[in-house]
Amino acid sequence: MGDFLVGLLAWPLAALGCLFVVSGAIGLVRLPDLYTRLHAASVTDTGGTLLIAAALLLHAVFTFADPMAAIKLVLIVGFTLFTAPTASHALAKTAMLVGQVPVGADGKPLLDSPEEASRLARSRRAPEGAGDEMPGEPSARGTN
Amino acid sequence: MSSATVLFATIVIALLVTMVLTLTRALAGPTLFDRLLAVNSFGTKTVLLIAAAGFLAGRPEFLDIALVYALINFIGTVAVLKYFELPDAGSGAYPEDDY
Numbered sequence: 001m002g003d004f005l006v007g008l009l010a011w012p013l014a015a016l017g018c019l020f021v022v023s024g025a026i027g028l029v030r031l032p033d034l035y036t037r038l039h040a041a042s043v044t045d046t047g048g049t050l051l052i053a054a055a056l057l058l059h060a061v062f063t064f065a066d067p068m069a070a071i072k073l074v075l076i077v078g079f080t081l082f083t084a085p086t087a088s089h090a091l092a093k094t095a096m097l098v099g100q101v102p103v104g105a106d107g108k109p110l111l112d113s114p115e116e117a118s119r120l121a122r123s124r125r126a127p128e129g130a131g132d133e134m135p136g137e138p139s140a141r142g143t144n
Numbered sequence: 145m146s147s148a149t150v151l152f153a154t155i156v157i158a159l160l161v162t163m164v165l166t167l168t169r170a171l172a173g174p175t176l177f178d179r180l181l182a183v184n185s186f187g188t189k190t191v192l193l194i195a196a197a198g199f200l201a202g203r204p205e206f207l208d209i210a211l212v213y214a215l216i217n218f219i220g221t222v223a224v225l226k227y228f229e230l231p232d233a234g235s236g237a238y239p240e241d242d243y
Contacts, residue, residue, distance in 0.1 A: 007147045018158035025165035034177050041185045069204035083218035094225045095177045
């Protein structure tokens with residue numbers, strides 16, 4: 001009975017996690033440019049890791065009755081939740097810095113030149129008219 | 145074969161398929177950042193694969209290796225990226241960093 005319940009919880013988690021992971025890899029292969037691939041890979045990496053590790057955690061606790069394994073799994077998920085977005089951010093920022101221009105859905109570049117991309121990566125402010133500035137934020141911040 | 149074994153085997157197979165797809169991106173490029181992204185993603189999948197394979201073999205002790213791999217994977221990626229941002233890192237050009 002206990003095994004049945006664990007299976008009932010673990011199977012949907014594992015299935016969803018596998019779906020995330022495989023769809024992320026398909027996105028990584030099929031999407032047109034670096035930034036879209038980055039999106040596919042990083043979002044599904046975090047989600048897939050979380051779901052698959054949750055399925056494994058259920059088995060570690062109930063099937064193997066191994067508390068140390070459960071703690072290690074939680075640690076792995078914790079590290080991944082911190083490091084995967086950080087690595088994605090660093091990758092995107094460095095790509096901009098080196099001058100990779102993002103491409104829009106219609107195939108046109110979203111910036112005028114690689115120098116523009118590099119300049120944006122160096123400044124800490126969003127470009128004019130991007131609309132994501134905080135309301136009360138002084139606009140003179142970080143004009144280096 | 146118990147339900148748990150089938151579950152672990154399913155996860156392992158899904159991860160192996162994913163890793164093959166990720167490797168094709170790493171080999172195809174076209175830019176260096178695509179390869180880095182693919183390698184980073186491959187590393188994350190490796191962590192999960194080690195964990196799932198450990199459970200499949202009935203030895204959750206493999207999680208130690210997965211834990212270390214998760215840390216090394218991140219540090220490796222950031223170290224390579226740092227080199228692109230500061231190509232002359234380590235040359236002594238940044239004396240203010242030498243605490």
